[in-house]
Amino acid sequence: MNSYICYGALHDAVAKVLISTAIPKEVAGDFKILPVQRKDHYYVLCSEAGAEFGILDTRTSSSLDSLKDYPTVQFEAVVPTQVFTKRQHKRRPGLRTFPVSINIFGLKLNASDAASRLSNLSAFLQHPHSLSEEAVYDNPQFLTFRNENLNMSTFIGASNGNGPNSKTKISEEINDILESLTHVTADEDLEPPVGLSSKLKRHQEDSLRFIYQRENETFTQGLSERLCHEASIEMKALSFTSFGGLIADTMGLGKTLTMLAAILRSVPAAELFSSFYDKPEQERPQKLRIKATLIIVPSSQLLESWQSEIQTHILPGALSFICFHGKKRPRNNELLSSFDVVLTTYATLVADYADQSILHQVEWYRVVLDEAHWIKNSSTRQFQASAALCAKRRWCLTGTPIQNKLEDLASLAQFLQFPNIATKVVFKRYILSPLSEGGADFAKPLRAYLKAYCLRRSEKCLNLPASSEVIVTLSLSLGEQCLYKCLLDETRREIDSLVSKGVETRSNKLFTAMLKLRMLCNSGTFFSARSNTSSLEPKQSYLETECEQCQPSSEEARLLENGDSVCSYCGKPLYRPSPSPLQDSGQRSNTRNISDGANTPSNEGIQVIVEQKSPFLSAGCSTKLSAVVRKVTEGGTDSKSIVFSYWTSTLDILRWLFEQAGISCRQVDGKVGQVERSARLRAFKEDPQVHVLLMSIGTGAVGLNLAVANQVHIVEPQWNPSVEEQAIARALRMGQTREVTIFRYIMEKTVEQNIVSLQRKKRHIAKFTFDSETQETQSGALEDLKFVLDMGSV
CATH class of the missing domain: 3.40.50.10810 (Tandem AAA-ATPase domain)
Incomplete structure (x- = not known):
């Protein structure tokens, strides 16, 4: 009963480097085992020579501290070898943080109480990634049944929930469970x-x-x-x-x-x-x-x-x-x-x-x-x-x-x-x-x-009517190619400069660069008169970083977030009203009716706006947005189309293009007030002369029933594919009587094509994960951004 055992491992730990010179230089095998010691209220990792080189995160330290009353309890850190090998081979200032798992050892008689203390802190023991051959593993939190003689040593290094195989297995099992929840016991008839x-x-x-x-x-x-x-x-x-x-x-x-x-x-x-x-x-x-x-x-x-x-x-x-x-x-x-x-x-x-x-x-x-x-x-x-x-x-x-x-x-x-x-x-x-x-x-x-x-x-x-999907693949015009290449080259130079100066390449810089390139795929040369690509600092006119899924209107955002700059639901930046590309050309005073919450302007009012703005707009073009207008026109007068975009500036240009083509449309985005929004949605549903509804994907992707539409246009691929599914479901829903065609627009040889490739790649990766994998998820997000920007060496 007094035998010394391994209780299991905490897998969500993160260590921060204190002294980089003490980090082990020579490592072999898949994992490096390092001692962990308590220093006051925190815990440190030590090298073989006893030098302290890393400190554990506060959450893990608190979990370990709950066991401090047991003098026989010991901890060891299990670090993936690749953490050190990657540091040696990549050109970067040095390792800053890295993931570790912590093996916990103690007397068997204390196992149940130790497990209870950890559970009270939402710390759950999992199978060790690596353990010495002489150690006995017996997890007190592991679900077992009476008379079950289980050798837990067989679980070491396998089925941890952190390896790719086990993640995929868990994800597939969850998916199977969700798909099986269709049956209701019909024990009596309900009137x-x-x-x-x-x-x-x-x-x-x-x-x-x-x-x-x-x-x-x-x-x-x-x-x-x-x-x-x-x-x-x-x-x-x-x-x-x-x-x-x-x-x-x-x-x-x-x-x-x-x-x-x-x-x-x-x-x-x-x-x-x-x-x-x-x-x-x-x-x-x-x-x-x-x-x-x-x-x-x-x-x-x-x-x-x-x-x-x-x-x-x-x-x-x-x-x-x-x-x-x-x-x-x-x-x-x-x-x-x-x-x-x-x-x-x-x-x-x-x-x-x-x-x-x-x-x-x-x-x-x-x-x-x-x-x-x-x-x-x-x-x-x-x-x-x-x-x-x-x-x-x-x-x-x-x-x-x-x-x-x-x-x-x-x-x-x-x-x-x-x-x-x-x-x-x-x-x-x-x-x-x-x-x-x-x-x-x-x-x-x-x-x-x-x-x-x-x-x-x-x-x-x-049993809805059949739906079909059309991928509209387009190429940048020569003018668009020039702008795109300039912006991409400038992005590479600035990222290289940040790296050479020892500034950490944070994902927000790459995310900003990706947003700019994505927007350019939509706006084409319409922005060329005002674009400034010299900095990766967020610019309000460029980024319009509306939360893709969470914020249906700026009013709701203000009430819910109370001035927060990021969404507490998804962590993305919240909507900030920004000038449309028409407004930012230097003539803002007379353009309010283009996209804000005012009443829909009359035909005469639109004509005045068009005349005022035509010098700017006629100088630009957008291959993609012209294709959207063309596809809508080809649908005929019996069709009704919903056009979704992430950016209100894209919708503003589209609205101008549709008016130029003589196609009546309504626009709904976060800046449109509740009363006016209802009027515009009602016009699209009921007025046979209104053929197009322009919607920002943040305001229209959830909850609305727009089964009157038989065409859905996704102007740009979304970072989160589920947002696209939500948008398409506005038309593909109960009450739909016509076949629905979904158009997706992709610009070749751009970040858009890379985003689609990334989506295909991720279909084979586990869909569902544990919350403890936050650090790994953040690292993966950075790699995703590099992949999309084709900057793998950054």
């Missing part, structure tokens, strides 16, 4: 809710049954018991029980209507809920009980979409609703008690949480998060404000419950608060941790959890 004016599709009826079952106490008790058994979770009697789950159908399957039908069906139960308390006063929340379901959406644009769905599919008077949004929103929680549905945005929820907290003063019958991946980061304000709401019934609607990190699912689980797995620590330990431990049935707990609480179907159940 359509009274007041529903539209007939539900078969898959929506199944969703309604799924929701009904998981809001039934007896049914959910059985689910919880089975999950605890399959995931080896200790059952506990809890005074508070949450109901709900995840509706994770892919885009366009009508999740909104399904949830509205469920709300409509539960109106009598919600009335009863608000009229009586089911607990003694001392045990119940000191909050006003109301019958309403609170629905939280990403943007005011989607508020309108939910209102439209209610008005379209619910009989008048059957479901009362109110929007808790804007300056005129209610200032008294009792005013909300007479409604069946309260609609708000994440931004308004956050603002209210920091102010009067009206939404948190009541106990809701149900809370629904639309596009629930908005709370995937549990450190954000939107997560904190959402999790703090009081409700027994909690639902997440999202087509991407796991975008790429398993941490995303852990955040949703923490919001849902299911019995026995209500915290992120417990969820990680019992549901996610087994994935990285290898062994038989390593995915069994996750499969059991998702089978119990998640429903996911694909667009295959819609």
Whole structure:
């Protein structure tokens, strides 16, 4: 019992170099084993000679410090050999930080307590990458079953969750699980809710049954018991029980209507809920009980979409609703008690949480998060404000419950608060941790959890008309080639200069260069009169770095982020209004109607603008944007096209080109106000003379139903391909009756072609990763940028 063993390894550690001269010069094999010593409150790596050359990151140091009470505990660092060999062969100032894993050793009798201390800090032991032959490995956090005689030494160096094979295996298993979540037990027939004016599709009826079952106490008790058994979770009697789950159908399957039908069906139960308390006063929340379901959406644009769905599919008077949004929103929680549905945005929820907290003063019958991946980061304000709401019934609607990190699912689980797995620590330990431990049935707990609480179907159940994809490959004109080459050469010179001066080549410099080159592929020579390529410092007129997925409008960004410069959801820069290429040519005063939130200008107004700007515009051209106009024209007068671009400046030029061609269009981007946005979307849907909708991909990629369109034009390849899928789904969704053609525009021999190549390359790499791989992911992102810019030697 007093034997000395290896408990396992922490794989997410990072070391920073203190003295580069002490770094080992001669290394052999795949890994270098180095001693780790405690110095005050931090831990250092030492060379064979005893010299301190590296310091461990604070998170890892805290984890190791939790074991300081055990005098026999020892640590060793396992460093990949390539860390040192790369340093020797590459021309760079020197190694600064590098990834390590930490093997932990101690007495077997202390193993369980040590594992518990680490788990409390969300530190989970994994299989060692490398271990001496005489060491005995016995992981106290590893999921085992009674009478199972397991030799853990076989796991050393394999199935760690960090090697390419195991990552791919885990990713494929998760994908298989998600694709299997299609079945709903039909234990009884459900009558359509009274007041529903539209007939539900078969898959929506199944969703309604799924929701009904998981809001039934007896049914959910059985689910919880089975999950605890399959995931080896200790059952506990809890005074508070949450109901709900995840509706994770892919885009366009009508999740909104399904949830509205469920709300409509539960109106009598919600009335009863608000009229009586089911607990003694001392045990119940000191909050006003109301019958309403609170629905939280990403943007005011989607508020309108939910209102439209209610008005379209619910009989008048059957479901009362109110929007808790804007300056005129209610200032008294009792005013909300007479409604069946309260609609708000994440931004308004956050603002209210920091102010009067009206939404948190009541106990809701149900809370629904639309596009629930908005709370995937549990450190954000939107997560904190959402999790703090009081409700027994909690639902997440999202087509991407796991975008790429398993941490995303852990955040949703923490919001849902299911019995026995209500915290992120417990969820990680019992549901996610087994994935990285290898062994038989390593995915069994996750499969059991998702089978119990998640429903996911694909667009295959819609039987939509066939869609086709056209890749429009184009070449830069001579003038565009000249500009592109000048910008690329200038980029290389500046990066080389930074390297030669010993300045670290950070990814933001490369990202800025890539953005400039991507924009030039769109704008062509229209920007040549004002471009300045002499610096990689971000220029507002050039970068317009709107978050691709997160910020549907500048209003929402301001409310949610409160002045932050980067999005707390994805880490990308937030939208900043910037002058259009027309405005930046020196004649800004009369160009407001081109792309801001004012009313759509009259034909006479546009003619004046065109006449004022034609000297500048006629001097430029864009091969790509001319091709977009040509393809739209070839579609004929019966077609309706949505044109997506990342940049509003691209949309501004396109709008001018379409007007020149006599094609009526509407533009929607982050600068267009809510009322005007609604008018423009309505015109595109209902006016047969409006053939084109120009949308920035950040404002139109999520949630909208634009099934009236039969053409989708993706002007430039997106860094994140899922953003393109979201955009295309605006047309490829329930209600589409025509074949849809998707056009993708790619400029040959440019960064765009490299981005597409990178996307193809990444299809063979694991899709889902652990949150602990952040350092590796950041390193990979830098390599991706070098690949796109064809600057591999930088």
